[in-house]
Amino acid sequence: MKRRVFVVLFFSIFSSMLGIGIIVPLLPIYAESLGASALWVGVIFSGFSISRSIFMPIVGRWSDRKGRKIFIAIGLLIYALISIGYILSDSVAGLVAVRLIQGFSAAMIIPIAFAYIGEISPEEREGGYMGIFSISLFAGFGLGPMLGGVLSDRFDLNVNFYTMGGLCLFAFFLVLFSLPELHLYREAEQSRPYREIMRSSATKGLVIFRFSSSFARGLLITFVPLFAHSTLGLTASQIGIILSTNILLTSLLQAPFGYMADRWTRRGLVFWGSLLFGICVALVPHMRSFPQILTLNVILGSMGALALPAANALVVEEGRRFGMGALMGIFNLSMSLGLSAGPILGGIIADLAGLVPIFYFGSLAGVVGALAFVAVLKGK
Numbered sequence: 001m002k003r004r005v006f007v008v009l010f011f012s013i014f015s016s017m018l019g020i021g022i023i024v025p026l027l028p029i030y031a032e033s034l035g036a037s038a039l040w041v042g043v044i045f046s047g048f049s050i051s052r053s054i055f056m057p058i059v060g061r062w063s064d065r066k067g068r069k070i071f072i073a074i075g076l077l078i079y080a081l082i083s084i085g086y087i088l089s090d091s092v093a094g095l096v097a098v099r100l101i102q103g104f105s106a107a108m109i110i111p112i113a114f115a116y117i118g119e120i121s122p123e124e125r126e127g128g129y130m131g132i133f134s135i136s137l138f139a140g141f142g143l144g145p146m147l148g149g150v151l152s153d154r155f156d157l158n159v160n161f162y163t164m165g166g167l168c169l170f171a172f173f174l175v176l177f178s179l180p181e182l183h184l185y186r187e188a189e190q191s192r193p194y195r196e197i198m199r200s201s202a203t204k205g206l207v208i209f210r211f212s213s214s215f216a217r218g219l220l221i222t223f224v225p226l227f228a229h230s231t232l233g234l235t236a237s238q239i240g241i242i243l244s245t246n247i248l249l250t251s252l253l254q255a256p257f258g259y260m261a262d263r264w265t266r267r268g269l270v271f272w273g274s275l276l277f278g279i280c281v282a283l284v285p286h287m288r289s290f291p292q293i294l295t296l297n298v299i300l301g302s303m304g305a306l307a308l309p310a311a312n313a314l315v316v317e318e319g320r321r322f323g324m325g326a327l328m329g330i331f332n333l334s335m336s337l338g339l340s341a342g343p344i345l346g347g348i349i350a351d352l353a354g355l356v357p358i359f360y361f362g363s364l365a366g367v368v369g370a371l372a373f374v375a376v377l378k379g380k
Contacts, residue, residue: 002120006133008179009072009113012171014136016076016109019167021144022160023086024243026152026236028225036092038226042347045222047096049340051103053333059107060115060329068116068325069181075108076172083165087158103336110137111332115324118316126316127266131258131309135251142247149240197322197330205267205376206314207334212369213274213307214338216281219362220246220300222343224284227355228293238290242297249301250308258309266310271374273307278366284359 031041063071082105085098114133121129151160197203221243228234228242261269280300287293311331319327342365346358 004178004180005116005120006129008174009116010133010136012072012076012174012179013110013113013133014140015167015171015174016079017137017140018144018147019079019083019140019164019171021141021244021247022148022151022164022167024141024145024148024221024225026148026157026160028222029229029236030157031092031095032226034090034092034095036095037347038350039344039347040092041226042222042343042345042350044092044095044099045218045343046340047099048103048106049218049336049338051100052106053103053336053340055104055107056111056333056336057326057329060111060325060327060332061323062325063112063115064323064325067181068112069175069179071108071112072116072179073172073175075105075112076168076175078102078105079109080165080168080172083161083168086161086164111328112325114312114332115319115328118319118324118328121316125262127258127261127309127313128255129258130312130316131254131256131261134254134258134308134312138247138251138254142244142249142251144244145240145242145247146237146244147240149235149237152236152240197318197326200318200322201377202314203318203322203327203330205373206311206318206331208369208376209270209274209307209311209373210331210334211338211341212365212372213277213304214335215342215369216278216338216362216366217304218339218342219346219358220281220284221339223346223350223355223358224293226350227284231355232287232290232293234290242290242294245294246297246301246304249298250305253302253305254309257305258313261310261313264310266314267374267377269310270307270314271370273303273305273310274373275367275370277303277307278363278368278370280363281366282360282363285356 028041031044036044059071079102082098082102089095089098117129117133148160151163225239228239277300280296280303283296287296315327315331342362349358349361
């Protein structure tokens with residue numbers, strides 16, 4: 001039965017993330033066509049993460065008491081329906097509203113699915129389990145931009161939004177009819193108060209890592225398409241390939257790096273992966289061609305993959321102490337805050353000084369976050 005949980009959630013998350021990834025390379029350009037400034041492009045991207053940040057801790061705690069399946073199913077249904085909102089939006093304000101609603105639904109999907117996988121993961125094998133499951137997230141989100149770029153070049157943009165809705169609807173029905181509720185949340189440690197959870201040095205360090213790495217990643221997802229389009233003159237398909245290469249490589253490396261996290265020092269993997277990722281972000285403005293920026297994204301994908309399975313394994317360890325849903329909510333909350341803060345601050349910088357300084361700012365955030373992670377956990 002636990003194997004069935006893993007398989008159903010794997011393909012459900014893969015399908016939904018494939019649908020979401022289809023619109024990623026097009027959303028900044030689509031927003032600009034509606035009159036959005038760089039700041040408003042950042043707000044549109046961040047609206048998703050801001051909304052998700054508000055609701056994730058609440059939903060995570062509820063799922064520790066009420067179960068996992070109901071929240072995942074409702075979130076996927078809203079995901080499917082909101083795709084129509086993108087088509088109907090004809091203003092920047094409309095796009096912001098759609099992203100806010102989509103962020104609310106996202107709070108019910110990824111962190112709750114990871115909490116469920118964390119519950120069925122055997123002790124000392126958390127890295128392997130979380131690494132393999134993370135493939136569904138990164139493979140779907142990684143293939144999406146590539147497919148989205150091809151669809152955009154060959155068909156009307158609305159085809160991308162319809163495709164997103166169809167994939168998310170498929171995932172909803174898969175969860176509704178095939179996902180068992182094992183009620184493991186009843187046997188696990190009940191969620192502790194968030195004040196008590198945040199006294200843990202490990203939790204603090206994980207929050208710092210997730211926020212800083214997501215801050216840098218949010219800048220990349222939002223402004224690399226604009227940099228590639230306006231500075232390098234790349235097509236939608238090429239932009240999709242660039243984003244997909246980064247994320248797909250991260251996906252392919254989740255399993256081997258996950259097994260590595262079960263055998264090596266998890267904190268060391270988190271530190272070196274996040275540090276090297278942060279340093280590489282600063283190289284983006286120096287790329288002058290499609291092959292160069294594609295090669296850099298291969299490196300960025302590898303460094304991002306190194307840290308995440310080890311971090312997820314540490315979160316599962318903390319979840320067994322404080323409540324799996326609550327910990328996944330906090331971990332993903334810090335990710336959402338980083339993904340929302342990065343594009344907004346990046347948009348302000350771009351409006352004031354252009355695109356280039358954005359990437360130096362993101363690099364600084366990644367490096368400082370890696371050093372802060374080590375400092376917080378030092379001596380523990």
